[in-house]
Amino acid sequence: MRPPDPLRPPVSSQLSFRTVRxxxxxMYSGLFTICGTALLAIVYWLTGRARPGVVIVDRPWPAPQMARAAMDQAHRQEMxxxxTRSAIALAIMIVVSIVLGWLVAGRVLRPLRTMTATIQQISARNVHERLAVTGPRDEMKDLADTVDGLLGRLEIALNTHKRFVANAAHELRTPLTLERALLEETLTDREATLESYQATSERVLAISKxxxxxxxxxxxxxSSERGLDRREPFDLAELAREAIESAGLEADARGVRVTRRIAPAPSAGDPALAARLVANLVDNAVHHNVPDGHVEVVTEMKAGRAFVTVVNSGPVISPERVGRLFEPFERLGGRSAHDDGHHGLGLSIVRAIATAHGAGIAAHALPGGGLAIEISFPAHLRPQVPERAPV
Known part of the structure; x- marks a missing residue:
C-alpha cells in the first residue's frame, strides 16, 4: 500500500470551495436584503408623511370630518x-441577488478552483510543474506567483535532499564494502599469519575512524541547519588563532605557508559552531593547496560587522564552480578525490553555520588559482563599563 503523498492537498478542497461560495x-444577498429593506423603510416613511393639502371631489360630503376620514382611509390603503407591492418586489430582487451572487462567487472562485486542481496533481514526483497563471496583475495572479515560488523552493529542497541522501549512502556504503572485502579475504585465507591479521585490523580501524x-x-x-539554541559572545580572532595552530602540522607537511592578520572581531552565537566554521575554512585552505603554497587568514571589523577571510593558493577554479563547492559531498577533484578523511562536507558545514548565525558568505576564485572566502558576522560589541572616578 502506497503511503499518502505529503504534497497532495486533501480531497475535501472541493467542499471547501462550495462552502466559500x-x-x-x-454575504452578497444579505447586504442586498439589508440595503433594500432600509430603502423600503425610508420610502415608506417619507410617503407616509406626505399628505395632500387639497382634495377635489365631484359630489357633496355631509361634513368636513367625514371628508377628512375618507381621505385618511384612502391614504392608508395606498400605503x-x-x-405590499414593494415587499413583493424586494423578495423577487432578493431571489435575483442570490442567483447573481452565486454566479459571481463562482466566477471569482474559478481561478482558485483551477489552481487547486493543478496543485492536487503535483506530488514529489512532478514537483517541477507550475501553475503559470497569466492575466492582469491582481490578487489571484500574486497568489499564483507566490505558490509557484514556493513550489520552486520546494523542488530545490527536495532535489537537494535526494542528492544528499544518495551521496551519504554512497559515502557510507563504500567503506563498509571495503571493510567486508578485507575481512572476508583475511578470514578465507588459510595461510594468513598474525601479521596479516594485524594489518587487516589496522586498515579496518582506519576505515572505521x-x-x-x-x-x-x-x-x-x-545541528547547524536546525539553528541556534543559545547565543554567547566569541571573538573570531581567538578562533582563527586556534584554527591556525591546529592546522600547523598539515601545513608544515605540505609546505604551505600560513600568514595572519588578526584583529579583534567580536560576534555572538554558538562558540563551538563558530570555531568549527573557522577551522573548516583554514583546514580546507591548507588541504586543497599546492606545494609551497600559501594561506592568509584575516579577522577584522568593517562597517559594523565582524569579518573572517581566508585566502589560499591552489588549483584554478572556474567561477561557475565556486558556488557548487558549498554543496554537500562536492570536491575539487570529483568523487575520486576522497582521501585523508575529507568527504566534501567542509564548506557545506561552513555555509550551514554561517546561515544559522545570520552571517554573509562571499567566495570567488583567484585568477592565478585558489580561492578567497569571506564570512561576515553580525558584530557583538561588549558594553563598556565607565571608569569610576578616584575617591
Missing amino acids: IRLTA QQLL DQARLLEALLTLS
Missing part, C-alpha cells in the same frame, strides 16, 4: 398597497 453568496569522522560531520551539518 455559499458564504460569499450569503398598504405600496408596502574515517566513517566516524563522516558521521560527526553529518551530525554537525544537521
